[in-house]
Amino acid sequence: MEKVNVGVIGLGRLGMVHADHLVSLISDANVLAVCALDQSQLDYAKENFGVNTYQNYKEMIDKEDIDAVVIVAPTGFHPEMTKYALDAGKHVFCEKPLGLDMQEVKEMAEHIKAHPDKVFQLGFMRRFDESYRHAKELVDNKQIGDIIYIRAYGIDPITGMESFTKFATDNDSGGIFVDMCIHDIDLIRWYTEMDPVQTWSLGNNIAAPQLKEIGEFETGVATLKFDNGMVATLIGGRHAAHGNQVEMEIMGSHGWIRIAQEPEKDFVTLFTDAGVVRPSMQSFSERFEQAFITELKDFISNVKANRQSDISVEDGVKALQIAKACKESAETGEIVNIVLD
Known part of the structure; x- marks a missing residue:
C-alpha cells in the first residue's frame, strides 16, 4: 500500500497531538476519520484536519475504509477498542498502559496474539527518543559496565493539576505508578533485560491534598529490587513548579549515564x-x-x-503488573513480591 488509511480514537491533549502529527508530518499516513465524545474537539479536527468525525468508535471502524486505528482514549477503554479493531481487520497502535483491569488486559493480550497478521504497537514513546536510545546503545555495549542502580524521575508541571484532577475524577487514571511511572518501568526493563522481583512503595498528597478524595497519590516513590541485587527508584509526581521534569540516571560499575538532567527548552x-x-x-x-x-x-x-513492533504486548503486560505491584505496596505500606505471568 502507498499510504496507510488511519482512524484516530480520542482527541484529548495527546490524541490531538497524534492526529496533528499524522496529518501534518507523516507522509505515509492518510487520516480519514477521528472519534471523540467532545463535539468541540470534533469540530476542531474537521476544520483543521479535513476528516470525518464520529462519537462512536465502532461506527467509525465499521464505516470508514481504514487500515489502522490509533487509540488514545482513556485507559480503561483500551482493551475493548483494541479487540474490536483487530476483529474488524485493522492494525492497532494503542497508547500506554494497555488497560486498568488485569484480567481484561490478559484477555486483550491473547486477542492480539490470535491476530498475528495484524500489527499491534504500544505507545512507549521514550524508546524512540534519541537520548534514551543512545543510552541503550551505551548500556548494551557495556560502556558503563554492569548496572548497579537506576533512578528515574517523571514529574508533571503543577499548572496541569486542575486539568488532571478533572480527568482523574471522570476517568480512573490507574494511579501515579500506572499512569506515569510505567514509562520508566518499561525503560528499566529495556535497559536491564530483567524484571524486578520485589517493591516497596510510598505515596503522599502534600502538594495536592484534594487528590486524596479521589483515591490518587500526587507523589509516588517506588524501590524495585532485582534478583541480581540491582536496585531502581521511581519517582512520579504532578508538582513541578518550573515545568515538565523527566530524567533518568543509570549507575554502572564503570561509569554513569544521566539523561535529561534539566528540562531545558532551548540554548538561551x-x-x-x-x-x-x-x-x-x-x-x-x-x-x-x-x-x-x-x-x-x-x-x-x-x-x-x-x-x-519491537515493543511486544508482553512488554505492556509486564510493565502494568509491575506498576500495579508498586501501587499495592504504596496503598498497604507493605513490601510486595512481584509475580509476573
Whole structure:
C-alpha cells in the first residue's frame, strides 16, 4: 500500500497531538476519520484536519475504509477498542498502559496474539527518543559496565493539576505508578533485560491534598529490587513548579549515564539583576515531540511492511503488573513480591 488509511480514537491533549502529527508530518499516513465524545474537539479536527468525525468508535471502524486505528482514549477503554479493531481487520497502535483491569488486559493480550497478521504497537514513546536510545546503545555495549542502580524521575508541571484532577475524577487514571511511572518501568526493563522481583512503595498528597478524595497519590516513590541485587527508584509526581521534569540516571560499575538532567527548552540563558534564568519545557508533549513523531512513523512503516513492533504486548503486560505491584505496596505500606505471568 502507498499510504496507510488511519482512524484516530480520542482527541484529548495527546490524541490531538497524534492526529496533528499524522496529518501534518507523516507522509505515509492518510487520516480519514477521528472519534471523540467532545463535539468541540470534533469540530476542531474537521476544520483543521479535513476528516470525518464520529462519537462512536465502532461506527467509525465499521464505516470508514481504514487500515489502522490509533487509540488514545482513556485507559480503561483500551482493551475493548483494541479487540474490536483487530476483529474488524485493522492494525492497532494503542497508547500506554494497555488497560486498568488485569484480567481484561490478559484477555486483550491473547486477542492480539490470535491476530498475528495484524500489527499491534504500544505507545512507549521514550524508546524512540534519541537520548534514551543512545543510552541503550551505551548500556548494551557495556560502556558503563554492569548496572548497579537506576533512578528515574517523571514529574508533571503543577499548572496541569486542575486539568488532571478533572480527568482523574471522570476517568480512573490507574494511579501515579500506572499512569506515569510505567514509562520508566518499561525503560528499566529495556535497559536491564530483567524484571524486578520485589517493591516497596510510598505515596503522599502534600502538594495536592484534594487528590486524596479521589483515591490518587500526587507523589509516588517506588524501590524495585532485582534478583541480581540491582536496585531502581521511581519517582512520579504532578508538582513541578518550573515545568515538565523527566530524567533518568543509570549507575554502572564503570561509569554513569544521566539523561535529561534539566528540562531545558532551548540554548538561551538570560542574565539579569534577577539572576540567571534558563527556560524550561512545560509539557511532556513538548519534551517528547520528536519521539511521538518517530514512534508513529515506525507504526506506519510496520503496517506497510506487515512487520510486528519491537515493543511486544508482553512488554505492556509486564510493565502494568509491575506498576500495579508498586501501587499495592504504596496503598498497604507493605513490601510486595512481584509475580509476573
